[in-house]
Amino acid sequence: MSKKIMFTTIALGMFVSNLQAKPTEVLKISSFKTLLLKKDNKKQVKRDTVKVKNNQKITIYGSLRPSITYRNDRAKKIESLDVTDFFSRLGFKAEQKIDKNLTAFVRGEWDIDVEGDADFGDARLGYAGLESKKWGRIAIGKQWSPHYNIVAEVTDVFNHRSSPFAYDTQSPFRTNNLVTYRNTLGNFKIDTGIQINGDSGSTNGGVTDDTYGRSYVDAAMFGVGYTAKSFYLATSYLTDEDANGIKRDIFAFAGSTTLFKKLYTAINYQNINIKNDAGLKLDESTLDVAAVYSFNKSYNVKTSYFNYDNGTIDGNGFNITCEKRFNKSVRTYIEVLNYNDSDKPAITNVSVGLRYDLSYKVL
Template sequence: MRTLILTSAVISASLSLSQPAFADLEQRLAQLEKEIEQMRKSKAHRQHDSDLSLYGSFRPVLTYSDDDKKTTTDIQDGLSRFGLKGSTNVMESTQVFFQGEWNVKIADGGQIDGARLAFAGISGEYGKLTLGKQRPPQYLLIGEHVDIFNHRASPYAYDGTAFAHGDTTAGFNNFFIDNSTMYDYQRNGFRFLAAVRTDGSSGENSADIVNAGVSFDAGVVYLAYAYADSTGADKVNSELVGDKLESNAFAIHTTLAGLYIAAAYQDITFDPAAGKSVDRNSTDVSLAYPLPRRFKVKTGYFDYDDGDKTGSSRSFSGINLTLEKQLADNVRVHLEYLYQDPESGDSTTQISAGLRYDFSGNLL
C-alpha cells in the first residue's frame, strides 16, 4: 500500500513539472552520472598505475650472555628497520619500482643509521632489472631459507663467512651488495638470478663481484645453487687490494608433516694477494614446527670452518632453540637459547627474550 502511495506521489510530482523543466532535470542527472563515472575511473587509474607504501619492523631483544669469563645483560636489536617502496606502471606489462630501507639501532640510542637497501628497477614479461644496494643472489637463493631465527646473527654460520674476518671488507658480503646491477627471472618454479658489482674504485677490470645462481621450487622440495667470484679492495687498507674469493653454495628445504627443514652449505676459497689460499665452509640447518594456539618451535645447528689451524682461528659451531608466540598477524614474542662453541676461545651461552612488531601501510 505504501509503495503504491509513494509511486503515485512520484508520478504526480513528475507530471506537475513542465516539459522544459523535466528535460533540464534529466540532462543534469545524466551529466552528474557522467562526472561520477569519470571520478571513479580516474581513482581506479591512479590506484592501478602508482603505489607507495611505508613499512618497517621493530625488534628489541633483552639478552643474558655468559662466556665463561663474565656475564652480561643487555638490550640488543634484532635488525630493526623501516623503509619506503613504490611502483608505477609505465606500459601495459612494464613497471618501474624502487625500495629504500634503513637501520633503526634500538640498542644504540635509537639512531637511524645506514641504508640496508637503496635500489630502483624495471620489471616486465622477461624479468626484473635492478640497480643499487640490494640483496645478492647468494642470500635470496641460499641464505634466506635458513634465516628463520630472531637473532641479528642468523643464520649463524652463513653470517660468520660474511663478518668474522677483516678480509671480507675487501671481498664478498653475502647479505647486501652496493653498486650492484641484478637480473631476476622467474617462471613455473624456476628462478635465475645474476648480479655484478661495479665499483670504479675497487676490484679489477669492470666488475669486482659476480654472483649468480638458479633455484627450482617444486612445491614439495626447493633446490638452489649459487656461485660468487670476488676481487676486493679495501679503501682504507691497501694491502687487501687484489684479494680473491670464490664461493659455491647450495640450499634445500622441504616441509614434512608440518615440519619445515632447511639446509644451506657454502664452500669458499679465499686467495689473498699475499699469502696462501684458504678453504672455508659453512653449514646451517634450520627446523621449524607449528604448535597449537599460534606457538612455534624452531631449532638449528650451525658450523663454520675458517680454514685457520692456528690458535687465532675463528671457527665455531653451535645450536639454538627458539619458542615463538604469534600474538597477532604482525606481532610476535620469542624466547631463544643459543650455544656457540669457538675453536679458539671460550664458549658462549645466550638466553634472549624479544618482541617483533611489523607494520605497513599504503601512502598512495
C-alpha cells in the same frame, strides 16, 4: 475502407514521403551518433591513460625488534644483561605502472638503533629498477645479494640478527653498488648480479668479521632455484676480488621441504676458496641446518645446528627459539644461542624479545 485503415495508410505514406524528401536529415542523425561514439572512445582512452598514470602504489613498512639479552662470554669471563636490538628497521617501497607490461619500482630501508638512542642508523637497502612480466626484473643500488636470496634465505628463520649463523660469518647479505637481474621461468628462478667497486660487508652483527672491511670489491654472482609443491632446491656461485688482490670463490647449495604441513626443514652449505697474489690459500666452509615446528598458528619452535671453518679456526653452535604469535604482526620469543670456536670457550646468549611488524599502504 474504414477510417482506421485510411488513417494508417495516410500516416505510412507521410512517413515514407518524409524519408524520401529529407535523406540529409537522416545522414545528419547518423553522423551525430558517430561523432558521439568517437567522443566516448576518446574519453575512454583518456580515462585508461589516467588510470595508467595514477596506478602508483606506495607502502611504508617497518619492524621493531627490541630484546633483553643475557650474555655469558666464557672466553673473556664476562657476564652481562643489556637491552639489545635484532635489526629494527623502517622503510618504504613504491611502484609505478608505466604500461600493462612494464613497472618501475624503488625501495629504501634504514636501521632503527633501539639498543642505542633509537635513531636512524645505517641504510640497509636503497635501490630502483624496472620489472617486466615477460623479461624479468633489473635493479640498481644496495639490495639483497642474489647469493643470499638463492641459498641462505631458506635457513634465515630466526629473530636473531646473525641468522643464519654459520653463513653469517663470511658471506654476503645486503650488498651495495649492485646491479641485479631476476626472472622466473616456470618452477625455476634465476637471480644474478654484478657488484662494482663496493664493500664486502655491512653491519650484519655476525659472530665473526672475517670478510668485513674489504673495499673496492668487484663481484659476480649467479644462482638458480627450483621450487615444487613441498620442496626447494638451489645452487649459487659467487666470485669477487678486492683492492688488495684477495680473491674469493663461493660455491653453495641449499634445500628445504615442508612435512605434514607442520615441520619445515632447510639446509645451506658453502665451500669457500680464498687466495691472493702473495700465495695465501684458504679452504673454508659453512653449514646451516634449521627446522621449524608449528604446533598451531600461535606457537612455533625453531632450532638449528651450524658449523663453520674459516681455514684456521673451526666453530659450531646451536639455536633454540620458542615463539608465540599473537597475530601476523606481533610475536614474542625466548631464544638461546650458543657458539664456540676451537680456540676459545663457548659464548651463550639468552634473549627475550618482542617483534612488531607493520605495513601501511599510502596509495
